[in-house]
Amino acid sequence: DSGVTQTPKHLITATGQRVTLRCSPRSGDLSVYWYQQSLDQGLQFLIHYYNGEERAKGNILERFSAQQFPDLHSELNLSSLELGDSALYFCASSVVWGWDTEAFFGQGTRLTVV
Amino acid sequence: KNEVEQSPQNLTAQEEEFITINCSYSVGISALHWLQQHPGGGIVSLFMLSSGKKKHGRLIATINIQEKHSSLHITASHPRDSAVYICAVITGNQFYFGTGTSLTVIP
Numbered sequence: 469d470s471g472v473t474q475t476p477k478h479l480i481t482a483t484g485q486r487v488t489l490r491c492s493p494r495s496g497d498l499s500v501y502w503y504q505q506s507l508d509q510g511l512q513f514l515i516h517y518y519n520g521e522e523r524a525k526g527n528i529l530e531r532f533s534a535q536q537f538p539d540l541h542s543e544l545n546l547s548s549l550e551l552g553d554s555a556l557y558f559c560a561s562s563v564v565w566g567w568d569t570e571a572f573f574g575q576g577t578r579l580t581v582v
Numbered sequence: 583k584n585e586v587e588q589s590p591q592n593l594t595a596q597e598e599e600f601i602t603i604n605c606s607y608s609v610g611i612s613a614l615h616w617l618q619q620h621p622g623g624g625i626v627s628l629f630m631l632s633s634g635k636k637k638h639g640r641l642i643a644t645i646n647i648q649e650k651h652s653s654l655h656i657t658a659s660h661p662r663d664s665a666v667y668i669c670a671v672i673t674g675n676q677f678y679f680g681t682g683t684s685l686t687v688i689p
Contacts, residue, residue: 470624470626501677503677510668510679510680510681510682511668511670511679511682512679513676513677513678513679516675523675524675524676526676526677556623558625560625569630570627570630571615571627572627573617573624573625573626573627575622575623575624576623576624576625578623
């Protein structure tokens, strides 16, 4: 158990809908990272938050947004969903800003858009 | 254009074999990570490297910054090592991932 909790584990929704994925980092970790893993694109970095502030953006679509709350949990919002958004969405947390420290991954949320 | 290339894509080995997975990258990096993803999907961070060599049990990871290359070695492989191994590099604020090496170790 990495200590990072993601909910829900599975989500099936229709095209055009909006969903929210939730990530609770390990106790004491200030950084949360979101990643998307699809069959054709592999793992891709979406966005990084540190202590409530956005620190870096990767290949995140404009239809997607995220935030980190004062209690440090984070939510990834996906809207106007398309079939191609079907993927595993992972979050990871680490102690400090930056990736030169070990990060711990959640078990992922499997999103299926039908 | 792929910033990170891994080889081989697939690897089947007999138990106890010595295994090497390679990762080459084209960008300047601040760190490189090796990740392990089991069939259930969960990802575990195995190593973080910025130079030299690290060893955890039967796993050894090396990096050559000048040649922009890293290797992950597994000694005395075991069926429980069967997983996808992913190389990830960090440059600035960006993260790039290899497509992974799927390893199957046969008893």
